[in-house]
Amino acid sequence: MANGKKKVLIVNNNLATGGVQRSLVNLINQVKGQYDLTLFVFDYSGDYVKLIPSQVKVIEASPLLKLLGMSQAQTKKLGFRFYATRAAFALYTKIFSNHLPISMLVSTEKKLSGFDVAISFLHNADEKSLYGGCNEFVLNRVNASQKITFNHCDFSNYGGNTPRNRAVYKQFDKIAAVSEGCRQSFIKAVPELEERTCCVNNCHNYAEYINKANVKPVEYPKGGLNIVTVARLSPEKGILRGLDVIKRLVKENYRIRWNIVGDGSQKSEVEKEILINHLSEHVILYGNQDNPYQYIKNADLFFLPSFHEAAPMVFDEAKCLGVPIITTNTTSAKEMVIEGLEGIVCGNNEEGIYRAIKRVLDEPLVIEKCRDYLRTQNHTNQTAIEQFRKLLSEEGL
Structure with missing residues (x-):
């Protein structure tokens, strides 16, 4: 721990406008003083970049891994080689699956170490979409005492409930679903992970x-x-x-x-x-x-x-x-x-x-x-922050 604060790495694809990204930015701003935070982003771009507080260290991925945080159109700014590479991976994904492209792109990044907790904040999409990779990055390219993944979807029904995805989740120490409904949907699909799965509500500004x-x-x-x-x-x-x-x-x-x-x-x-x-x-x-x-x-x-x-x-x-x-x-x-x-x-x-x-x-x-x-209601993030604190503790769920 640095300065007595737990060293926490959070991994996401980008900071473009979207519910997951908004939830991430809100969470970071709520807990920034309680942890030594590092944010690893595949592509450090999007409307929410300006909302990341200055005390949070940001690491951006190398150009190849950036492809998992960008649309096909966005890769044009990286040059033809990267545009063509992503196009080839996207075509492969549509014909077969995203398993190999994600694995290859993640493997190009150097390993990170020295963290108490590493968090994948983004779930993978269905296997025909070149989207995701945060789970694989945390599992394969980060050394941390505890590894956690967030689930922002109706897992049983969203299209990514596959044998490979279920196997990926089994490698995490804890799974955080953003609502009790999402938690129940996940447990329905992977009942053996019930003890490792908890609820951490979205934070709001x-x-x-x-x-x-x-x-x-x-x-x-x-x-x-x-x-x-x-x-x-x-x-x-x-x-x-x-x-x-x-x-x-x-x-x-x-x-x-x-x-x-x-x-x-x-x-x-x-x-x-x-x-x-x-x-x-x-x-x-x-x-x-x-x-x-x-x-x-x-x-x-x-x-x-x-x-x-x-x-x-x-x-x-x-x-x-x-x-x-x-x-x-x-x-x-x-x-x-x-x-x-x-x-x-x-x-x-x-x-x-x-x-x-x-x-x-x-x-x-x-x-x-x-x-x-x-x-008459008082809207606060108190419950969400307490859930997050418990998630990062060494105690059970």
Whole structure:
């Protein structure tokens, strides 16, 4: 230990905008004074680089390992050789799997030593994606007394629940799931690791959410229900089935407006559905925004119609801004949204979504009760920090 503080290495792919990266930055800022922290990042780039405190030592990977933290387009700045190398590995991954590419890229990095604890903060994706490698890096390129991995996904269902991935997890001393729902999903897939698996909630920067929400908050039209979604426009988020529900409610003459902040692979499809169904006055697309909180603050409801989720950070963001939630029943929904007090957890299907929103339209007091409750809550990271402290201790879970 240096200066009496435990030497901790945390490994992640990059610091681009994303839930895992945001959770990492928030955690580092919460515990920076309690440990001698070193951050190893495959590609030290992204919007959150500026949020890493100066006392945290940062190590960036060599150019070959950087490829695991970059998109194909980003590698152009490294030159043709690296662009072609990543393209070849990506093609191999699609045809076979990411096992060999990850193993080869990780092996190019020199070994790190001298740490009490080494943490892999990012789980691997499905085996047809050239993404991940943090687990393999911590296991094979770091010498540490204790090795820990974080799990930010619905492991049983997310696509990476494979024999090889399960074997990788068995090599870690402890596994930290970011919610009890995520923990249960992992244990269901790898029951023999139950004793090594604990829950460490995501950390949040609540003061930042509130401050940003108060910077020119969006004013929505009066006289109808204004719901907001902040999410990628990708299939798992259920945006298209959300549009079907809005279309149905509009046909029934309900006054409703769905404000969507985000971008993604389904953007053109979503835009097309809005036009075809004459929903332009009822569904507004804002695209990606640096400050999504100014869109959440004055909404009547936060709405997430996802098919599957792990532990969405945006739930706690909305709650600290006093905005009730309607969410489908995904892995951690009932754990993170108290029914009737913080919002509504509905059936994970179109009919369930329809009934939940219609209930709010017919009975506005349902949401007023939630809003009153949320205003009385004190949002802190105390539980998450205590869980993290216990995770890094030598004692059992």
